[in-house]
Amino acid sequence: xxxxxxxxxxxxxxxxxxxxxxxxxxxxxxxxxxxxxxxxxxxxxxxxxxxxxxxxxxxxxxxxxxxxxxxxxxxxxxxxxxxxxxxxxxxxxxxxxxxxxxxxxxxxxxxxxxxxxxxxxxxxxxxxxxxxxxxxxxxxxxxxxxxxxxxxxxxxxxxxxxxxxxxxxxxxxxxxxxxxxxxxxxxxxxxxxxxxxxxxxxxxxxxxxxxxxxxxxxxxxxxxxxxxxxxxxxxxxxxxxxxxxxxxxxxxxxxxxxxxxxxxxxxxxxxxxxxxxxxxxxxxxxxxxxxxxxxxxxxxxxxxxxxxxxxxxxxxxxxxxxxxxxxxxxxxxxxxxxxxxxxxxxxxxxxxxxxxxxxxxxxxxxxxxxxxxxxxxxxxxxxxxxxxxxxxxxxxxxxxxxxxxxxxxxxxxxxxxxxxxxxxxxxxxxxxxxxxxxxxxxxxxxxxxxxxxxxxxxxxxxxxxxxxxxxxxxxxxxxxxxxxxxxxxxxxxxxxxxxxxxxxxxxxxxxxxxxxxxxxxxxxxxxxxxxxxxxxxxxxxxxxxxxxxxxxxxxxxxxxxxxxxxxxxxxxxxxxxxxxxxxxxxxxxxxxxxxxxxxxxxxxxxxxxxxxxxxxxxxxxxxxxxxxxxxxxxxxxxxxxxxxxxxxxxxxxxxxxxxxxxxxxxxxxxxxxxxxxxx
Numbered sequence: 001x002x003x004x005x006x007x008x009x010x011x012x013x014x015x016x017x018x019x020x021x022x023x024x025x026x027x028x029x030x031x032x033x034x035x036x037x038x039x040x041x042x043x044x045x046x047x048x049x050x051x052x053x054x055x056x057x058x059x060x061x062x063x064x065x066x067x068x069x070x071x072x073x074x075x076x077x078x079x080x081x082x083x084x085x086x087x088x089x090x091x092x093x094x095x096x097x098x099x100x101x102x103x104x105x106x107x108x109x110x111x112x113x114x115x116x117x118x119x120x121x122x123x124x125x126x127x128x129x130x131x132x133x134x135x136x137x138x139x140x141x142x143x144x145x146x147x148x149x150x151x152x153x154x155x156x157x158x159x160x161x162x163x164x165x166x167x168x169x170x171x172x173x174x175x176x177x178x179x180x181x182x183x184x185x186x187x188x189x190x191x192x193x194x195x196x197x198x199x200x201x202x203x204x205x206x207x208x209x210x211x212x213x214x215x216x217x218x219x220x221x222x223x224x225x226x227x228x229x230x231x232x233x234x235x236x237x238x239x240x241x242x243x244x245x246x247x248x249x250x251x252x253x254x255x256x257x258x259x260x261x262x263x264x265x266x267x268x269x270x271x272x273x274x275x276x277x278x279x280x281x282x283x284x285x286x287x288x289x290x291x292x293x294x295x296x297x298x299x300x301x302x303x304x305x306x307x308x309x310x311x312x313x314x315x316x317x318x319x320x321x322x323x324x325x326x327x328x329x330x331x332x333x334x335x336x337x338x339x340x341x342x343x344x345x346x347x348x349x350x351x352x353x354x355x356x357x358x359x360x361x362x363x364x365x366x367x368x369x370x371x372x373x374x375x376x377x378x379x380x381x382x383x384x385x386x387x388x389x390x391x392x393x394x395x396x397x398x399x400x401x402x403x404x405x406x407x408x409x410x411x412x413x414x415x416x417x418x419x420x421x422x423x424x425x426x427x428x429x430x431x432x433x434x435x436x437x438x439x440x441x442x443x444x445x446x447x448x449x450x451x452x453x454x455x456x457x458x459x460x461x462x463x464x465x466x467x468x469x470x471x472x473x474x475x476x477x478x479x480x481x482x483x484x485x486x487x488x489x490x491x492x493x494x495x496x497x498x499x500x501x502x503x504x505x506x507x508x509x510x511x512x513x514x515x516x517x518x519x520x521x522x523x524x525x526x527x528x529x530x531x532x533x534x535x536x537x538x539x540x541x542x543x544x545x546x547x548x549x550x551x552x553x554x555x556x557x558x559x560x561x562x563x564x565x566x567x568x569x570x571x572x573x574x575x576x577x578x579x580x581x582x583x584x585x586x587x588x589x590x591x592x593x594x595x596x597x598x599x600x601x602x603x604x605x606x607x608x609x610x611x612x613x614x615x616x617x618x619x620x621x622x623x624x625x626x627x628x629x630x631x632x633x634x635x636x637x638x639x640x641x642x643x644x645x646x647x648x649x650x651x652x653x654x655x656x657x658x659x660x661x662x663x664x665x666x667x668x669x670x671x672x673x674x675x676x677x678x679x
Contacts, residue, residue: 013286241485262478472651515589
């Protein structure tokens, strides 16, 4: 029967599934249109199309955009908040920022409206001492009022509960006696860290999407049970780890940005194994372009991400910058007569014009088709499509005529504008953070990434492009690679050299034990359980922390030396006269799953001649060039391809521009030396 592992990534346009049996060194891939109304339908369709029965799968890891989409589209549930008297408007006041930096324009609505934010008498000071006891009757009245107002989920977030959660926990006990559903989010359970606004929004986001995630995962688990799937469904987290479906229902905020995180994780693993530990990962799908910086084989982690304006989520996440630019991004002429591409997307339905599903707005995919970069007969998930002349006519009507361009010129303009957006996103995570793109390789993935990679690399001066074996399935691969992970944080805010080292070690030990218990309770086979201990530090008077790794037993002097070295590396200065402050303790517990040998994806046999599938004319820099087309699965290890060329496969199309040279490495990656474009 085999030991099949499955990774599933649901994107805005396609659902990608990768099935791997490491013992027998075999794999299968499936790509089906996404079903935005219920992502589980597309996922179950993909499993059926794989030819594998669900009971043949030993593990199934799912990266989902259900929670992320609910936040971005403001389609969460009606959620109530009970908070400390005088602080109901924290979610709305935020940090006194504006939606747009210049001009008094824009608006903001908190995800929990004011009428569903109620106050109760209670107060702790910053050390956790009780100033005002909890008014338990006021809690009962507030819970009943929120139920009567139609709230489906409840959030309890009190001031300074990160130090002493007693009031929050007692309020939750009272609420559970009355609230008819399990959807109660307690701030100190979601995040045990200082900063009431960020802690409050994180808890609010959890409550806002928890019922949606719970219902979705409930439907999916029911379908899997009916199909006789024998194991625990695992869900990707934004930090690059996984958690059980039950844990994901309780801590839904951890699933935000889980799909892009899986792709970044896979990029880092592939880069390490192929000798390119420093990468710029670029995931371009149908609706978005996600960029992450990978140094020394590890993607950068961020403690906080603004998922939307004034909605920060303060949980560990892989640091990913996202813009609305994908294959389905719509091109249009603004009122000012300027060509704009994105952020609106045609998505999976109706999709680009060429999909033949009723789309009428030109997209990046349509432009690539007109330029010969895509084969109209080989668009994934498209049966029939529409004639090329129909696509050209639409581009001329919507873009060409207003700008005085023909179909080809207008299509080229669309790609130029889109590429400029992509390059700007890459500069944001590299140059603007002090990193030179020339010191990295570009790692394009997603269905549309490899089509634009060489041109992007040339724009940025990146010398090498590393294209994985299955670019469109990289996030699904990341799901298979991901370990179980649970993160904990505890705020101290004490001068580093004055902390009680033994007390710090006791806290680390408590979280270590809790993390190991959670991994064990999830019932997922792991090869080992490991724990990482870290600390957030800053100098007194500063507001932003730096994170360092901590060795146990806790030694303040060693941690101080680590902070000084980290600060010197980042800013090239030393602040020896300033007082270091230990802000937060962080613990991450990993349940290591069986590692994957990437040579399973290496091509077997084949030849350059056998891989050749004819050719077609492709438009490069104002010229039509005869361009050979190769089948990726038939390219042998060591095969060398000179540009211009196209490498076609099920999940993507790889464009090798004139002047570039590609070589197939030992695990099947395409390593492209970018070179110079010919004059």
